[in-house]
Amino acid sequence: MLSGMLDTSRSRRAGVGLAVFALVCVTCLVWPGFAIAASVFPERVWGIPFALVWSVGWILVSLAVVTAYHFASGGEEQA
């Protein structure tokens, strides 16, 4: 029973974390987050347009976060 409660609590924390991440991520992919970042960083980073680096970066971050959420919330345990 204790382990079930711990699992629920862990899953809930993971859900809150994912929701916060999704909000931040969306904000950074559109106005105002993207606009602010585009005004702060140079137009090209490592020789590549900043907009492209920024967009690819968020894909990689979201891949990592959603994978972490999947394991933390017990997604692998459900048949």
Add this chain to the structure above:
Amino acid sequence: MTDSGIVVAIVVAYLALCLVVGMLPGKRGSESAAGYVAGDRSLGLFVMYFITGATIFSAFAFLGAPERAFSRGVGACYILGFGTLGFLPFYFLGPRAARLGKAFGFVTQAEMIATRFRTRGIALAMVLISVLAFVPYLALQMRGAGMVLEIVTEGRVKADAGAAIVYTVVLIYVLKSGVLGVGWTNTFQGIFMLVLAWVMGLYLPSVLYGGIGPMFDAIQEARPELLGAPGLDSKGQAQSWAGYSSDVLVSMIGFSVWPHLFMKAFTARDVRTIKRTVVLYPTFQLFLVPLLLVGFAGVLFVPAPADANQILPHMLMQTDLSPIVVGLFCAGAVAASMSSGDTIVHATASIVVRDGIVAGAGRKLEPKAERNWIRAMLIPVLLASYLLATAYENTLVEMLIFAYGPVTQIAPAVVATLFIRAATGPGVLAGLVAGITVNLVFDLMGLRPWAIHPGIFGLAANITAMTLVSLATRRDLTTDEERFLSVAAGSAPDSATAVSR
């Protein structure tokens, strides 16, 4: 054989191979509509990954993404932006839909919604919205395939005839094998396209400019306006952040509820397969990056293409490449069109029959008759899309952006069905009608205040109408609705017999 002959021969051989791969599974599926539409709910992670990935890897990706980078510069990053989290809602929607599908035998999104609210009008409204979204999306795929054939045959096969040839092949294997044929051709084509995309994306900048960095140096020198966020608009002027952001948001909201994508929840073997597919989905987004590089490589390419949509095949045909390599690349572009087109035509026909004729009009059909009706419906769906493909002049990406307006209007109804206890049938129907009406009025009248996508205004009207009408018609949940929601949440003890439809 001439170089052009070799290229054509490779594309034709590729089409023949797709036909064989697509026809084989027809022997395994059951004769029922569930077999034809939902693959007897048997698809595992490998096929699910590619079948959902094919929604990204379409003619839109292979031809539209390079076109967008070529003509709008970094404005093309919108394609990466909306896909980053666009599929995430499916992590939560998909498993609920899958449980309901298993319990009640659903194979389409609309019949799931109409069953929760016992409102036939919802099914009919969903059919209308689905057709409005799918026909331009399918037309886009056809135009892409036709363009490639026109270029590789050096104009001997016109784009209209090329589209007809490719989609005859699609029609044959979808008729024969249903979703199983679609799944296996998507897997085969997906692997082929992923490899080609990266080869092209690295090869073209290297051969034309000496590498990716030097390519952007050259663009910075000659066309610096293409590299500043958020890129250019359709008139070649600096795009507004409102326009860029609303295109990303509408596409992100609509992405998970595309009926043909959503229906895959009913084809999956289990909930874990759906969740793993969502987790892995962003890897497909990464394969769009080389296609954007191809578009950037075309910016300073001489001679420029007659039509920006043709930038990729145009460069391939003009670059000193082996005809075998060009043939493989062109086959990849055709594959991209087919791998999405087959899913869409199959889904549209299924929706018109299951949601329009069975759920909407209330006509009872035997499983085999239903399967035959769906097969018969493939032909008018393809014809309508073909007519639009030959008549519509806009770019491939613009066609997709239009399609996202109607499809986004489905999102509130899906969320309400699976999660919101207070939602009512009249409320959901009012939302759908208000949303699609506002979206279409804004679109058809060319109204785009502050450059915001019409789908956003439709969505605002949709949510407002759904909320107000649901409040006005609020009542206690029926026992069937209680059980419906319990099955969706996975908490019903005997979900298979929980609710009568």
